[in-house]
Amino acid sequence: MPAPSASNPWSSWHPVTGDWHPSPATLAETLDGGQSFRWVRQAHQAARPSLGEAGLPSGWADIWTGTWAGCVAQLRLDRNRLEWRAPTSLQAAVATGLPRYLALDIDWPALTDALPWRTDAHLAQCVAAFPGLRLLRQPFGETLLGFLCSATKQIVQIKQMCALLAERHGSALSDCRSGFMPRSDGAESRDKPALPLINRLPTWAQLATIPEKDLRSCLLGFRAKYIHATAEYIARRPGWLEETEHLPYAAAKARLLELPGVGEKVADCVLLFGAGKLEAFPVDTWILKSLERRYGLTGWKPAQIAHFGRTHFGPLAGLAQQFLFSWERGYGREV
DNA sequence: TACCAGGTGGAGT
DNA sequence: ACTCCACATGGT
Numbered sequence: 001m002p003a004p005s006a007s008n009p010w011s012s013w014h015p016v017t018g019d020w021h022p023s024p025a026t027l028a029e030t031l032d033g034g035q036s037f038r039w040v041r042q043a044h045q046a047a048r049p050s051l052g053e054a055g056l057p058s059g060w061a062d063i064w065t066g067t068w069a070g071c072v073a074q075l076r077l078d079r080n081r082l083e084w085r086a087p088t089s090l091q092a093a094v095a096t097g098l099p100r101y102l103a104l105d106i107d108w109p110a111l112t113d114a115l116p117w118r119t120d121a122h123l124a125q126c127v128a129a130f131p132g133l134r135l136l137r138q139p140f141g142e143t144l145l146g147f148l149c150s151a152t153k154q155i156v157q158i159k160q161m162c163a164l165l166a167e168r169h170g171s172a173l174s175d176c177r178s179g180f181m182p183r184s185d186g187a188e189s190r191d192k193p194a195l196p197l198i199n200r201l202p203t204w205a206q207l208a209t210i211p212e213k214d215l216r217s218c219l220l221g222f223r224a225k226y227i228h229a230t231a232e233y234i235a236r237r238p239g240w241l242e243e244t245e246h247l248p249y250a251a252a253k254a255r256l257l258e259l260p261g262v263g264e265k266v267a268d269c270v271l272l273f274g275a276g277k278l279e280a281f282p283v284d285t286w287i288l289k290s291l292e293r294r295y296g297l298t299g300w301k302p303a304q305i306a307h308f309g310r311t312h313f314g315p316l317a318g319l320a321q322q323f324l325f326s327w328e329r330g331y332g333r334e335v
Numbered sequence: 336t337a338c339c340a341g342g343t344g345g346a347g348t
Numbered sequence: 349a350c351t352c353c354a355c356a357t358g359g360t
Contacts, residue, residue, distance in 0.1 A: 034341055151342040157358060158341080221356030226343080263343050284341035301350095302342095325341075340359080348351075
C-alpha cells in the first residue's frame with residue numbers, strides 16, 4: 001500500500017468494522033439509492049487487478065466517494081470485504097464518524113429478520129433482492145436539506161442540487177481533490193478537467209445568509225423559497241434543530257412539520273435517514289405504486305397508505321419501506 | 336411530445 | 349375535511 005504523500009492525500013485502506021458484507025448492488029443501493037445524495041461512484045477502479053481469474057472481472061471494484069458533516073470517505077469492496085479510506089487530514093474524524101454514519105452498531109440482520117417477510121411474499125422478494133440493505137444515520141440537518149430539495153425531483157437531480165449547494169455555498173473540507181467531476185456545466189470541463197475541491201453542504205446558519213435567488217440558481221426551482229424560509233425559521237430558534245433530532249418520533253415529526261416545505265413525506269425521510277427513527281414510513285410515489293400494485297390497495301390515498309404501512313409492517317416499517325422502495329425502482333417497472 | 340420525478344401549501348369547495 | 353393545482357426543471 002503506497003504511503004500517503006502530497007500527490008496522494010488518501011490514507012491507506014482500512015476494513016470497515018462489523019459484519020456488513022454487502023454485494024456491490026446492495027452497497028450501491030444503500031449509498032446511492034435515495035437515502036443520501038452525497039455519494040459518487042467511480043466505476044471500475046482497479047482494486048486488485050492481479051486477482052482477476054478466468055477472465056472474470058473480479059478484482060475490479062467501484063470506489064464510492066461520500067461526504068457528510070466534516071467527513072470525506074471512500075468505500076470499496078475488495079471481494080466481499082468492505083474497506084474505507086479518507087484524506088489523511090480527516091482520517092481521525094472519519095474513523096469516528098463512519099461507524100455512526102453507516103449505523104454499524106445496529107444489528108441489521110436481526111431487524112430485517114424481524115420484519116413480517118414470512119407472511120408477506122412480496123416483502124420477502126424485496127428483502128431477497130437487496131440482501132444486507134440498511135439504513136444510514138446521516139447528520140440530521142443535512143438530511144433535512146437533502147429532502148427539502150427532493151420534491152418531485154429524480155435522485156440524480158437532487159444530487160446535482162446538493163452538489164451545487166456544496167460547491168457554491170459550503171465550506172471546503174480539505175485540500176483533497178476528488179477523482180470525479182460531479183457535473184460540468186460547460187466552460188470549465190473543456191481545457192481543464194480540473195478536479196473540484198470537496199465541500200461540505202452549507203450549514204443551516206450559512207443557508208440563512210444566502211439570498212433566495214442564489215439558492216434558485218442552484219437548480220432548486222420552487223424549492224428555493226422553502227429552503228430559505230426554513231433557514232430563517234431555524235436561525236431564529238437556536239438549538240431547535242438539535243432538540244428536534246433527539247425527541248421521540250411523534251414529537252420530532254410534529255416539529256419538523258412546522259417547517260415550510262416539510263410535509264408528511266419529507267419529515268418521515270428526515271427522521272428515518274437522519275435520526276434513526278425506524279417507525280417512520282415515508283410515502284412517496286414509488287411506495288404508493290408499490291402498495292397499490294403489490295398489495296392491491298388501488299386508489300388509496302397517501303395517508304391511508306401510510307397507515308396501512310405502519311400497521312402492516314410494524315415498528316420497523318421504515319426498514320420495510322426501504323426494501324419496497326428499492327425493489328419497486330429496480331425491478332417493478334414492467335411487472 | 337408527453338409524462339414523470341423520494342411533495343407541499345394554498346385556494347376553492 | 350377533501351380536491352385540485354401551481355410551483356421549476358431535467359430525465360426518460
